[in-house]
Amino acid sequence: MFTAFNELWKFRELLWNLTLREFTVRYRQTFLGAAWAVMQPLSLTLVFMFISYLRPLPSDGKPYLIFGYGGMMQWTFFSTSLTMAIPSLLSNSGLVKKIYFPREVLPISTILVTLIDFCISFVVLVALILYYKYHVGIAIPFSGWVLFVPVIIALQVVLTLGIGFFFSAVNVTYRDVRYALPLVLQLWMFASPVIYSANAVRQKSELLYKIYMLNPMAPIVTSYRTVLLDGRAPDFGYLGIAVAVSLAIFVAAYIYFKHVDARFADIL
Amino acid sequence: MPAAIVVDNVSKKYLIGLARYSSLRDTVTNTCRRVLGRPLPETARTREFWALKDVSFEVEKGTTLGIIGPNGAGKSTLLKLISRVSKPTKGTITTHGRVSALIEVGAGFHPELTGRENVYLNGSILGMMKREIDKKFDAIVDFSGIEEFIDTPVKYYSSGMYARLGFSVAAHVDPDILLVDEVLSVGDWGFQQKCLERMQEIVAAGVTVVFVSHNMSAVTRLCKKSAVLDAGKCIYSGDTEGAISAYERVAIGIARRKGGSRVNESQRAEVEMLSLDLHNHSGVSTHSLRTGQPFEIVLKARWNVPCDEPIMVIAIRDKQGMLVFRTDSRVAGCPISSVTSNQVVIVRMRGRMNFLSGRYGLHIGMETSDHERALSVSNGDLYFLVPEYPVAEGTANLDLEMHIGDRQT
Numbered sequence: 001m002f003t004a005f006n007e008l009w010k011f012r013e014l015l016w017n018l019t020l021r022e023f024t025v026r027y028r029q030t031f032l033g034a035a036w037a038v039m040q041p042l043s044l045t046l047v048f049m050f051i052s053y054l055r056p057l058p059s060d061g062k063p064y065l066i067f068g069y070g071g072m073m074q075w076t077f078f079s080t081s082l083t084m085a086i087p088s089l090l091s092n093s094g095l096v097k098k099i100y101f102p103r104e105v106l107p108i109s110t111i112l113v114t115l116i117d118f119c120i121s122f123v124v125l126v127a128l129i130l131y132y133k134y135h136v137g138i139a140i141p142f143s144g145w146v147l148f149v150p151v152i153i154a155l156q157v158v159l160t161l162g163i164g165f166f167f168s169a170v171n172v173t174y175r176d177v178r179y180a181l182p183l184v185l186q187l188w189m190f191a192s193p194v195i196y197s198a199n200a201v202r203q204k205s206e207l208l209y210k211i212y213m214l215n216p217m218a219p220i221v222t223s224y225r226t227v228l229l230d231g232r233a234p235d236f237g238y239l240g241i242a243v244a245v246s247l248a249i250f251v252a253a254y255i256y257f258k259h260v261d262a263r264f265a266d267i268l
Numbered sequence: 269m270p271a272a273i274v275v276d277n278v279s280k281k282y283l284i285g286l287a288r289y290s291s292l293r294d295t296v297t298n299t300c301r302r303v304l305g306r307p308l309p310e311t312a313r314t315r316e317f318w319a320l321k322d323v324s325f326e327v328e329k330g331t332t333l334g335i336i337g338p339n340g341a342g343k344s345t346l347l348k349l350i351s352r353v354s355k356p357t358k359g360t361i362t363t364h365g366r367v368s369a370l371i372e373v374g375a376g377f378h379p380e381l382t383g384r385e386n387v388y389l390n391g392s393i394l395g396m397m398k399r400e401i402d403k404k405f406d407a408i409v410d411f412s413g414i415e416e417f418i419d420t421p422v423k424y425y426s427s428g429m430y431a432r433l434g435f436s437v438a439a440h441v442d443p444d445i446l447l448v449d450e451v452l453s454v455g456d457w458g459f460q461q462k463c464l465e466r467m468q469e470i471v472a473a474g475v476t477v478v479f480v481s482h483n484m485s486a487v488t489r490l491c492k493k494s495a496v497l498d499a500g501k502c503i504y505s506g507d508t509e510g511a512i513s514a515y516e517r518v519a520i521g522i523a524r525r526k527g528g529s530r531v532n533e534s535q536r537a538e539v540e541m542l543s544l545d546l547h548n549h550s551g552v553s554t555h556s557l558r559t560g561q562p563f564e565i566v567l568k569a570r571w572n573v574p575c576d577e578p579i580m581v582i583a584i585r586d587k588q589g590m591l592v593f594r595t596d597s598r599v600a601g602c603p604i605s606s607v608t609s610n611q612v613v614i615v616r617m618r619g620r621m622n623f624l625s626g627r628y629g630l631h632i633g634m635e636t637s638d639h640e641r642a643l644s645v646s647n648g649d650l651y652f653l654v655p656e657y658p659v660a661e662g663t664a665n666l667d668l669e670m671h672i673g674d675r676q677t
Binding site: 014020021024028029098099101265 | 348354367369378380388389393395396
């Protein structure tokens with residue numbers, strides 16, 4: 001694995017250039033450009049805001065727009081990354097079949113591009129929070145825990161990379177992945193505290209909550225809100241489990257990926 | 269001299285058939301079938317195909333090795349293995365230094381990006397650092413000759429421009445080992461010459477080069493040593509001159525193979541050539557025909573199976589395996605009536621030799637009346653030579669008559 005990292009380092013400029021390519025290409029010849037990065041989580045949030053207006057969704061007493069957008073923006077990073085990363089080996093088969101380079105740069109670069117999108121939509125979230133705090137006058141306490149945000153971002157990137165590595169490799173042989181993916185992501189979203197609060201689960205049943213929080217996305221999404229909207233420390237117990245699960249997935253997936261990557265050129 | 273590339277007993281197996289990639293359902297059901305001992309469905313059956321078989325050679329540092337061989341001989345597979353795109357099934361390949369492959373120019377170009385952006389992208393795909401590309405950028409653009417369009421998205425490029433820019437990037441990589449696969453066939457003649465010159469510069473700079481090509485004059489110009497691959501085996505390795513003549517022998521053999529179905533030693537051919545001779549104008553059997561000479565092909569064929577109105581095909585290929593002439597008894601207006609088993613048919617064909625100098629392979633094939641199936645034929649091959657013709661060169665003699673008219677002032 002260390003030799004693999006070493007080689008990846010040698011190809012860092014390729015990674016950077018592929019990321020740049022993806023980003024330029026994604027928004028070239030679009031009118032709204034990078035605003036599309038915000039459109040998706042924002043519009044979905046507006047839909048659920050409407051539903052919440054008909055029948056309130058549990059949002060820990062926060063305005064639904066910032067509550068829902070905060071979760072949705074994160075979920076968009078996760079799902080868009082996987083949707084782009086998993087077919088990345090296939091869509092670049094011309095390259096994979098002709099030229100040698102560490103194959104993992106393909107899924108990594110797509111995830112990095114989505115991370116840029118994420119940063120853009122994060123800026124919008126900050127703007128929304130400031131608007132609600134200073135203009136609408138809703139109590140949103142700030143604290144030093146805001147500095148914890150990069151750690152959570154790193155965690156979600158590690159998890160996404162792990163899942164991306166594994167399924168992009170599987171997708172080379174089994175094209176089922178492509179069809180299963182949207183379905184799984186949709187179900188997974190509703191199984192994570194994206195459009196509702198995890199506390200609502202806890203209020204129903206403590207046992208259910210314990211199981212619920214084993215999904216690494218649950219503590220990740222919840223931690224964002226705790227840190228940004230409540231100004232409190234995240235629940236390190238569940239976050240620790242998420243760290244362990246994410247790292248395990250990442251390491252296992254990367255080892256698997258490097259194990260099978262020599263075959264990609266033959267199968268594609 | 270130390271070796272830059274050591275290819276040691278390398279074999280590469282591919283599975284061919286429909287099941288190269290599969291859906292999960294197929295894998296699950298096939299695994300169940302295998303466990304239960306049931307036969308697999310037609311689509312799941314794959315055939316093994318050895319693209320390379322026990323190939324060994326070494327390339328000394330700073331030298332150039334040509335690799336020649338007919339299509340499907342395994343040349344490209346070999347380059348893929350050396351460049352690590354794919355892994356050998358058996359054997360090992362050791363390389364010393366940075367390997368760069370000029371396998372398909374412009375692979376990795378993104379149509380939406382401009383030429384400039386693609387130079388950087390493609391350069392880094394080929395393993396160059398940004399600093400390096402910055403330094404060579406002007407040389408790359410200059411070489412490609414498309415300065416004007418460098419800031420235009422490459423989707424608006426002509427295929428020629430695309431290939432030129434692709435070659436230019438690849439030709440400026442500065443690797444220790446360069447693998448080149450048929451890329452000199454891009455662009456117009458002028459650009460090809462430029463590419464060849466650039467290749468010579470690279471060779472002169474001490475880069476180890478493996479050069480795959482069908483262009484014998486380019487191979488001769490660039491490589492002292494060459495290896496010949498045929499059907500996955502390395503059948504010759506040594507000086508280029510010897511390699512080319514080994515290749516020519518193979519290419520004529522290929523003509524035999526492509527002309528009809530090959531006869532399996534274990535089974536009797538459906539049609540046996542009892543004799544197949546080439547006669548010159550005085551009726552003497554020969555293997556050499558001068559351009560312009562009349563000739564006669566005489567063959568005696570015995571059918572081992574009955575056949576309704578078979579069609580006899582005659583095909584002639586040059587030493588590169590290229591078809592230069594083909595006709596059959598039906599289109600030539602000389603249909604063969606139905607034959608019974610053990611019937612012997614004698615065929616005479618007269619013509620005039622209009623080829624120019626070279627070695628040629630002639631193949632007689634038989635097909636069923638609907639052209640559906642080629643019958644197996646034994647001893648249906650013949651080789652002949654056409655010596656130099658003083659007044660013309662090329663492939664065919666046109667018997668050109670020149671007439672210079674009155675000069676007008």
